[in-house]
Amino acid sequence: KAGVTQTPRYLIKTRGQQVTLSCSPISGHRSVSWYQQTPGQGLQFLFEYFSETQRNKGNFPGRFSGRQFSNSRSEMNVSTLELGDSALYLCASSLEARGTGELFFGEGSRLTVL
Amino acid sequence: EDQVTQSPEALRLQEGESSSLNCSYTVSGLRGLFWYRQDPGKGPEFLFTLYSAGEEKEKERLKATLTKKESFLHITAPKPEDSATYLCAVQWGRLVFGKGTKLTVNP
Numbered sequence: 001k002a003g004v005t006q007t008p009r010y011l012i013k014t015r016g017q018q019v020t021l022s023c024s025p026i027s028g029h030r031s032v033s034w035y036q037q038t039p040g041q042g043l044q045f046l047f048e049y050f051s052e053t054q055r056n057k058g059n060f061p062g063r064f065s066g067r068q069f070s071n072s073r074s075e076m077n078v079s080t081l082e083l084g085d086s087a088l089y090l091c092a093s094s095l096e097a098r099g100t101g102e103l104f105f106g107e108g109s110r111l112t113v114l
Numbered sequence: 115e116d117q118v119t120q121s122p123e124a125l126r127l128q129e130g131e132s133s134s135l136n137c138s139y140t141v142s143g144l145r146g147l148f149w150y151r152q153d154p155g156k157g158p159e160f161l162f163t164l165y166s167a168g169e170e171k172e173k174e175r176l177k178a179t180l181t182k183k184e185s186f187l188h189i190t191a192p193k194p195e196d197s198a199t200y201l202c203a204v205q206w207g208r209l210v211f212g213k214g215t216k217l218t219v220n221p
Contacts, residue, residue, distance in 0.1 A: 004157070005116075033209070035211075038160075039209050042201075042211055042212065042213035042214060043158075043201065043211035044208065044211075045202075045208045045210070048208060056208045069135070090157050090158075092157070100161050102148070102161065102163060103158075103209065104160070105157030105158050105159070107155070107156055108155050108156075108157055
């Protein structure tokens with residue numbers, strides 16, 4: 001059974017650019033969550049999608065957005081990149097929406113903003 | 115405001131030296147407390163779920179326990195391969211993570 005796949009694994013951008021990250025959940029999983037991980041703040045919740053609907057959103061500015069497609073694949077976008085957006089972005093999938101903390105994480109997309 | 119606090123931030127053990135990691139939380143009405151393990155360059159890997167005070171879960175050298183205000187991850191006779199960052203998380207609608215304890219087990 002394939003795990004959660006995130007692409008790209010590494011990317012470098014400059015301030016002001018935008019970036020799109022992709023996540024393919026485990027087959028059959030309909031819930032996808034996104035987290036930002038930095039050394040100072042740890043893992044911070046960005047948003048959660050279930051059946052193409054955003055169910056929950058963290059405390060991030062509107063520059064951070066996401067969506068989920070009918071096949072459960074998800075993308076997140078960050079516009080007008082800032083230096084502080086440099087982080088590991090983790091996607092996690094689960095069978096159900098909320099209700100369970102048993103998440104299956106991908107290996108992440110490491111974004112560096114110069 | 116920190117809702118989930120893990121201590122210590124880092125812990126070094128000798129192989130075979132047992133110890134415990136702590137996770138404390140401040141919100142009532144806990145819907146679940148979860149432990150994850152994260153290796154460098156990888157995403158977190160689920161270990162345990164605890165729902166009510168007094169509950170315990172075990173897996174190999176790890177045992178997780180839960181009280182009304184905190185959880186402990188006990189590591190018995192650790193091996194170098196247990197070296198990782200251990201994260202706890204609590205569920206308040208969404209999952210809120212602590213900053214983790216980085217465990218290093220020296221041979």
